[in-house]
Amino acid sequence: MTQHHAAIEFARCHVLVVEDNATNRQLIFAMLEAMSVGRIEEAVDGIDGLDKLAKAPPDLIILDIMMPRMDGFEFLAHLRADPVHGEIPVLVATALHDANERARAFDAGASDYVTKPIDRREFMARASVHLRSQMQLTSLRQYQDRMSRDIAAAQSMQQALxxxxxxxxxxxxxxxxxxxxxxxxxxxxxxxxxxxxxxxxxxxxxxxxxxxxxxxxxxxxxxxxxxxxxxxxxxxxxxxxxxxxxxxxxxxxxxxxxxxxxxxxxxxxxxxxxxxxxxxxxxxxxxxxxxxxxxxxxxxxxxxxxxxxxxxxxxxxxxxxxxxxxxxxxxxxxxxxxxxxxxxxxxxxxxxxxxxxxxxxxxxxxxxxxxxxxxxxxxxxxxx
CATH class of the missing domain: 3.60.40.10 (PPM-type phosphatase domain)
Incomplete structure (x- = not known):
């Protein structure tokens, strides 16, 4: 895929990075910027992340696990219990390597997982998959909305006959x-x-x-x-x-x-x-x-x-x-x-x-x- 095509592909995407470490936030920001993601927001912990999520729901959340005030597990529990935003995909990025911890993250509602130190190619590939899926889902929803409006108009026209x-x-x-x-x-x-x-x-x-x-x-x-x-x-x-x-x-x-x-x-x-x-x-x-x-x-x-x-x-x-x-x-x-x-x-x-x-x-x-x-x-x- 050319860089121009990537810029067009993700230019309208919005990603929220929930990470307490400033260096890691900068690294993830740079990788998302290289993917030409149009909007990148940062949150320093789970509480900050939930606040930003409520104001502007993203297409993808990049989530650290070990954070002060509210860790990634608690954040996932709040997110998946939310009837409005609960389906947003979450890519967990953490230094935890233990298989039980990974299983716990998936049980809590994680969509995908990368370990730190983050491999650039793996991260960008996984993030791209989830962003494309969300774009397709958004497109489908928009199509369904248009169809619903068209059907409603057709119903009204037929009743008028x-x-x-x-x-x-x-x-x-x-x-x-x-x-x-x-x-x-x-x-x-x-x-x-x-x-x-x-x-x-x-x-x-x-x-x-x-x-x-x-x-x-x-x-x-x-x-x-x-x-x-x-x-x-x-x-x-x-x-x-x-x-x-x-x-x-x-x-x-x-x-x-x-x-x-x-x-x-x-x-x-x-x-x-x-x-x-x-x-x-x-x-x-x-x-x-x-x-x-x-x-x-x-x-x-x-x-x-x-x-x-x-x-x-x-x-x-x-x-x-x-x-x-x-x-x-x-x-x-x-x-x-x-x-x-x-x-x-x-x-x-x-x-x-x-x-x-x-x-x-x-x-x-x-x-x-x-x-x-x-x-x-x-x-x-x-x-x-």
Whole structure:
């Protein structure tokens, strides 16, 4: 390694030397300076060392054992008991040669050991190893912090895609319906999305999409779909099958190979008291009659972004006062029971017969019963 490279490597490092002998401190200082360590602090004993440590935590501590007031063993005991600074590496440099004393130092929390008189090459090699390790750890922590901030921003952005309570209340007031929803990501962010869009005075649309995968890549695809559906000719279209056809072609053009989406699109016509539903590989929606009887709306079709020539069909069913329509992602139907069994569409149908729209309570009841949810989960209940 060139001297210039070493200067760059350790220029931001901070080393604390805890040593009572001035000559030894000068020697260690000179070796660290030769390594181009950017900041070198000195302490004359353990008490002084703890004080300096609290004010400015170093990347590495060089520690003598035999010191007045507080020796190296006591210093190590205080350091390793510190929940904030207890992981700082400590290179012990001492005249003690006895194997039992070395073992005692390691038992107390020393990271490494050199004996006096200090060999320059050995000391610099060992100090370099620990400084590089700390630099890598610092870099990893900084990366994790950045990722945490990015994930938090992505979570906020994805939540912003979902209908706000005031918009749901507006839809309920205009069309005389009730909307309940549940949105839970299996990761920090996920691939599910739903929305409700007014079409005209009598009609509104609801869609629910589920992209393959989890995390940021799946979430990015939900942003894409949201933008596509916000175009007037798509979001306000009155033919759900035509909407799915357009989404299929557009997603084929932008998604990577292997990325797919299932989607359910429904248009509610409150003047004619009916709903038209089209599905693209999605779990079967459920119609719940005013008598509480629930039936699956089954339509086999290709997921979006799988086949360019896929065709979709709208199914028209009554939506009378007191009826309900239940849309959900496979995060619900693929919930796993205590014995490994899946809830399945039939299980969701039975759940909907007792649900009455309290989705959070129903899912929590399943969790309390030992059911686990390993995928993004979205559910929307629309009652007339």
């Amino acid at each position: 979902l209908p706000k309570p005031d918009r749901i209340a507006e839809i309920e007031g205009i069309y005389g319906v009730k909307l309940a929803s549940l949105f839970q990501s299996s990761d920090e962010v996920g691939g599910d999305l739903w929305d409700v869009i007014p079409i005209d005075h009598d009609r509104f649309g609801v869609y629910l999409a589920d992209f393959t995968g989890h995390g940021v890549p799946a979430a990015i695809n939900t942003f894409r779909l949201h933008l596509m559906m916000r175009k007037k000719k798509d979001g306000r279209a009155i033919d759900p099958a035509a909407v799915l056809d357009r989404m299929n072609k557009r997603l084929l053009a932008v998604l990577q190979r292997g990325q797919l989406a299932t989607m359910t699109c429904a248009v509610f016509d409150m003047a004619e008291r009916k709903v038209t539903i089209a599905c693209a590989g999605a779990p079967s929606p459920i119609h719940v009659g005013v008598d509480g009887a629930a039936g699956l709306i089954t339509e086999h079709s290709h997921p979006l972004a799988l086949v360019a020539a896929a065709s979709y069909r709208g199914i028209e069913i009554p939506f009378r006062p007191g009826d309900a329509v239940f849309l959900y992602s496979d995060g619900l139907s693929e919930a796993a029971g205590p014995n490994g069994e899946l809830l399945g569409e039939e299980g969701v149908r039975l759940l909907s017969e007792r649900c009455a729209g309290d989705l959070e309570a129903e899912v929590q009841a399943l969790r309390n019963g030992g059911w686990s949810f390993n995928d993004d989960l979205t559910a929307v209940w629309i009652s007339g």
